[in-house]
Amino acid sequence: MNTHQKSFYSLELLYVIGIIAISFSSIFIRWSEAEVSVIAMYRLYLTNLLMLPLAWKYRHELFRLTGKQWLLMAGSGIMLGLHFLFWMNSLRLTTVASSTVILTLEPILVMLGSFWFFRARANRMMIVGMSLAVVGSIAIGAGDFRASGDALLGDFLSLLGTIAVAVHMLFGKHLRESISAYVYNFWVFAIAASSLALYNVGNGFTFTGYAWREWGLFLLLAIVPTLFGHYLFNWLLKYINATAVSMAVLGEPVISSILAWMLLHERLTVVQLLAGMLILCGVWIFIRFGSDFKKPVSAAGDAELSKAG
Incomplete structure (x- = not known):
């Protein structure tokens, strides 16, 4: 097996790990009794805290961004914050299956955005794979959709969260062409958390007084779905197109629904x-036949991949 083949299979493995990691997010959120904006804020701030040991290594790059990069970074971070705010609120109003299934619209939005802004292309098998996944995702949540009441509001909030994360992904794809994964994630998480902190202050939500169980859930959210999910996907943006990375969300309803059945007793x-x-x-199908997945990574990419492993 040559170096490029090993790199490809390593990317596949990391991709699968990311899908499993983000699937735990809805479970941890459901277990918490704190305001969702507080959960999201501490989730991201704790992630930044866990990243600090590596800050010295990237100290020069952290503060050498151009004005345009800072502007795009701010946009990406705010969009990520809005994604968490909308989507996590949706979990309080509708089922895990319904909330996560709406997220499957993300790759479609990202693909359209990539086509419009980056002139990216999707081959026939990528479209077939995406179509199958979207149809399956809709079927998962079909029994839980409601025409009115809290469930409908929850579905709408999940849709808003999907639009926000698609924009975040497009900003990230552009920034990751010239910025390391560490620097991008560090600032995006910090900006998103700070945006949520301002929202919490404006709404009078308390920052303290939470039980140890709540702090444990905040930490689990920082480690599992954020570091092993969002951070990993942002790292993969350098080697895989934004549409392919966003396809990971299509696996989330499957694992999240199974976890909700096992741990939350949802039907x-x-x-x-x-x-x-x-x-x-x-x-x-999308991963195996996607042209951008099969494209060998660069020599620089191989080096960074070997370091990550």
Whole structure:
């Protein structure tokens, strides 16, 4: 197996790890009793705290961004903050399956944005894989969608969160062409957390007085879905196109729904399980036949990948 093949399979493995990691997010959020904006704020601030030991290594790059890069970074961070605010609120109003299934619209929005801004292209098999995954994702949440009430509001909030994270992903793709994963993630997480902090201050939400159980959940959210999920996907943006990275969200409804069935006792039907199989099939087709996934990474990419491993 040559170096490029090893790099490709390493990227696949990291991609799968990221999908599993982000799937735990909805479970931890449901377990917490704090305001969702507070959960998101501490999730991101704690992630930055965990990243600090490496700050010295990147000390020069951290403060050498251009004015345009700072502007795009601010936009990316604010969009990430809005994603957490909208989507995490949706989990309080509707089921995990319904909330996460709406996130499957993200790759479609990212693909359209990539085509418009970056002239990216998707081949026929990528579109087939995406279509299968979207159909399967819709089937998972079909039994939980409601035409009115809190569930409808939850669905709408999840849609707003999906739009926000798609914009965040497009900003990130542009920035990752010239900025390391560490610097991008550090500032984006810090900006998103600070935006949420301002929101919390404006709404009079308390920053202290939480039980140790809540702090434990904040930390789990920082480690599992943020570092092993969002950070990892932002790192992968340098080697995989934004549409391919955003496809990871299509695997989330499958694993999240199973976890919700096991840990939250939410109903999971045979139809939803079969739909989950369809999603995984679609994701596999997209990864295996996606032209950007099969494109060898650069020598510099190989070096960074070997360091990460």
